[in-house]
C-alpha cells in the first residue's frame with residue numbers, strides 16, 4: 001500500500017472513530033493533550049498529594065470511597081491545611097461509599113475549615129429508588145490545569161499492608177493536562193447540579209485554549225450518568241472497532257448478555273480478545289459470578305486470565321494498539337446503568353503502547369484459564385473451519401485469525417509462563433457457592449422473611465413517597481406558571 005493510500009486509510013479510521021465516539025457517548029476529542037499513565041497507589045497517591053499541595057486557587061474532588069484510615073486521614077488533613085491557606089476545596093463524596101466515615105463524622109473538621117462538602121444521593125425522602133445510583137467517579141481537578149482520573153479511591157486499602165505481607169493493589173490512573181481538564185471540570189459541575197448545588201462563584205470553567213501541550217495525543221473524557229449510559233454504548237462500540245486486539249482488565253466482571261455476546265462475536269471474527277480479572281477479589285461473590293461466565297467465552301476463543309496478586313482493581317481496555325480507555329467503569333450493570341462514572345479515552349499509539357506493555361506484564365503474574373483437552377480440540381476444529389472461510393473472504397482478517405490460532409494452540413498446551421488452570425474446577429466451585437447462596441435466600445424467605453422483605457418495602461415506600469412529592473411539586477410549579485401568565 002503506498003503512502004497516499006495509507007494516509008487515506010488513517011483519516012478514514014479517524015472519521016469512523018470520531019463517529020463511533022460521538023454517536024455512542026457524545027464525547028468530544030481534545031487534541032494535543034498530555035496524559036501520564038500512573039500505576040497503582042505507589043504512583044497515583046504521591047502525584048495526587050503533590051498536585052494538591054501545589055494548588056493555588058481550588059481543588060475539586062469526586063470520590064466514591066474516602067476512607068477513615070491512614071491515607072484517608074493524610075489526604076483529609078492536607079485538604080484542611082490547603083483550605084486554611086485560602087485554597088477552595090470542593091468535595092463530592094458518595095454517601096453510600098463513605099457511609100462509615102459519614103457516621104464517624106470524619107469530614108466534620110474539613111467542613112469546619114470552610115471546604116464545600118456535598119454527599120451524593122444521601123438517604124432521605126427525596127432519594128427514592130435513585131438511591132441505587134452511586135457516584136462511582138474518582139477524579140481530582142487542580143486549579144483548572146491538571147486533572148486525575150482513575151480507578152483508585154482515597155483509601156489505604158490500595159497500598160496493601162507491609163506488616164501482613166499484603167502487596168499493594170493493581171490499579172491504573174491518568175494525569176491529564178490540556179483542554180480535557182475542562183471536561184473533567186464540566187463533569188464535576190454536572191454532578192453538583194444533580195444534587196441542586198453549583199460551583200462557588202470564584203471557580204469558573206477555563207476557556208478551551210486549543211494550545212499544544214504535548215504533540216499529537218488525542219484524549220476525551222467520558223462522563224457517564226444514569227440517564228445517558230454513555231460508557232455502556234462506547235464499550236460495545238469499542239468491541240466493534242477492534243480489528244486485531246481487544247485486551248480488557250476489569251475488577252468486577254459481570255457483563256450483560258449484550259456485552260458477552262459482542263465479545264464472543266469479536267473472537268469469532270478472529271480478534272485476539274483477552275480478559276484479565278482478579279483471582280482473589282475483595283468482593284468474593286463477584287469473582288464467583290465472573291467464573292460462571294468463563295466457559296462460553298473460552299469456547300468462543302476468548303482468553304481469560306486471573307491475576308495472581310492481592311487484588312486487581314483496574315478498569316481498562318485496549319483496542320488494536322491505537323485506542324484505550326482507563327477510569328472508573330466496571331464491566332457490570334451498576335457501572336453501565338446506575339452510576340455516575342468517569343473514564344478517559346486515549347487515541348495515541350505511544351500511550352496505548354505503554355498500556356499494552358503493562359497489560360502483558362500483568363499477564364506474567366496471571367493464571368490462564370483454559371478448557372479441558374476435549375473441548376479445546378473442538379474449539380480448535382471449529383476455528384480452523386472458520387479460518388478457511390475467512391481466508392477466502394478477507395486476507396487481512398485471516399491473518400488475525402491465524403495469529404490467534406497460533407496463540408490459542410500454545411495456550412492449550414499449557415506452556416504459558418504464568419501457568420494455566422482448567423475451567424472445570426473453578427466453575428464447579430463458583431456454581432456451588434451460587435447454589436448455596438440461593439438456598440440461603442430460600443431458607444431466609446421461609447423462616448425470617450422480614451429480613452428480605454423489609455428492605456424492599458422501605459425502598460419501594462421511599463421511592464413511592466419521593467415520586468409523589470416530585471409530582472406534587474411539578475403540579476404546583478405548573479399552576480403558578482399558569483397564574484403568572486393569566487395575571
Ligand SMILES: O=P(O)(O)OC[C@H](O)CO
Pocket residue numbers: 064065136151153157251252282283330
Ligand atoms: O466499586 P469500585 O470499583 O470503586 O471498588 C470499590 C471496592 O469496593 C473497594 O473495596
